[in-house]
Amino acid sequence: MTTYIHPAEITVRRPYDVEGDWILFSTCNYRCGYCFWDEDALGAKIEPIAPVERLAGFFDRTELTWLLHLTGGEPFIYPDFVRLCSLLTRRHLISVNTNADSPHIRAFIDEVNPGRVDFINCGVHERERQVRRGTRRFVTNVLAMRSAGFDVFVSCVMYPDLFETFPELWRRYASEGVVVIPKALRGTHLGRRYPGGYTETERALFREYTARAAEFYAGQFGRRDEPPTVNPFMDEHLFLERLPDYRGDLCEAGHLFVRIVPSGEIRRCGPDDVIGNVAEHWFSRRDRASICDVLECPYFCEKYRLPPGDAGRRHAIASRMRRGPA
Structure with missing residues (x-):
């Protein structure tokens, strides 16, 4: 069974009303040269915007079911992160993007219900891992989470060197039972823009090892109700040559998807459209799709834009837009 399904082809989704890409903070214990955060941001003092009880309470009070993608920075160094996950998963779903190099992972395994965790993406970040002698911890943590029933996969950003x-x-890694999925580099690295900067030889290797990883993960991904939103198997098909531009398309951002930034602001997607604040406990959810006007994360864009071929749905939404609110 294939590990890649285009988001437009998904007919079954897990039971959530809104998906949020929640960037908790920028701080990280790693210093990867390809990170989109700069050195100052990666080393920033951690200053939580509110106690985790208040943060989790916001989502409960919306009376919606959320799927929250928790990322950073490195989420496991966020104060009381395991407690936050435990509180959120009482009523909501989470996913986590982590370097899996934290002593708190054992507590996470013990305290968080794996049935409420959609996926955990563990990034290899090999250069930093070697510097910090963290390979054994990484393998141990990945295998422990998998054994405990968490849907774990491992990816590696393919920087040129x-x-x-x-x-x-x-x-x-494969000899240890940890199979790595290549992940496309996005942005500028050593003066070149990626993924467009990859050579054909590099793309061929990327595709070869994506195929190898797909064999390993086929059963795991095939058992899911829907593919993980941040699905590195999309990269070969959609992001390896160039990043798509969705501006001008109708998109469900603001309605079915939001971005939450370290300040607690809830944004439709980009910085110019604030529709709520987690710490301040307000949320003005949009009731319909609207036109995309920013370049953001292509994983979420692929999932929540309305495909050009979906003419009936686009026409219905356009008609509602002309009529105004009911």
Whole structure:
């Protein structure tokens, strides 16, 4: 069974009303050269905007069911992160993007219900992991979460100087039962823009090891109600040559999806459309799709834009837009 399904083809979704990409903060214990956060942001003092009880309470009070993608920075160094996850998963679903190099992962396994965790994406970040001698911790944590029933997969950002040694890296991790999925680099690295900056040789290697990983993960991904939103198997099909531009398309951002930034602001997507605040406990959810006007994360864009071929739905939404609110 394939591990890639285009988001437009998904007919069954898990039971949530709104998905939120929640960037808790920028602080991280790693310093990856390809990170979109700069050195100052990665080393910023951690200043929570509210106690975790108040943060979790906001989502409960909306009377909606949320799927919250918790990311950073490194989420596991956020104060009381495990407690936050425990509170959120009483009524909502979460997913986590982590480098899986934290002593708090054992507490997470013990305290959080894996049935309420949609997925955990564990990033290899090999250069930093070698510097910090964290390979054994990483493998142990990934296998422990998987054994406890969490839907865990492992990805690796393919920065250019990794390609020469990647086959050995892949073999070494695979021998431990940890299979790595290549993930496309997005943004500028050493003066070149990616993913457009990849050579054809690099793309060929990317595709080869994506196919190898797909064999390993086929059963795991096939058992899911829907693919993970941040699905690295999308990269080969959609993001390996260039990043798509969705501006001008109708999109469900603000209605079925929001972005939450470290200040607690809830945004439709980009910075110019604030529709709520987690710490201040207000949320003005949009009731319909609207036109995309910013370049943001392509995983969420692919999931929540209305495909051009979906003419009936686009026409119905356009008609509602002309009529105004009911």
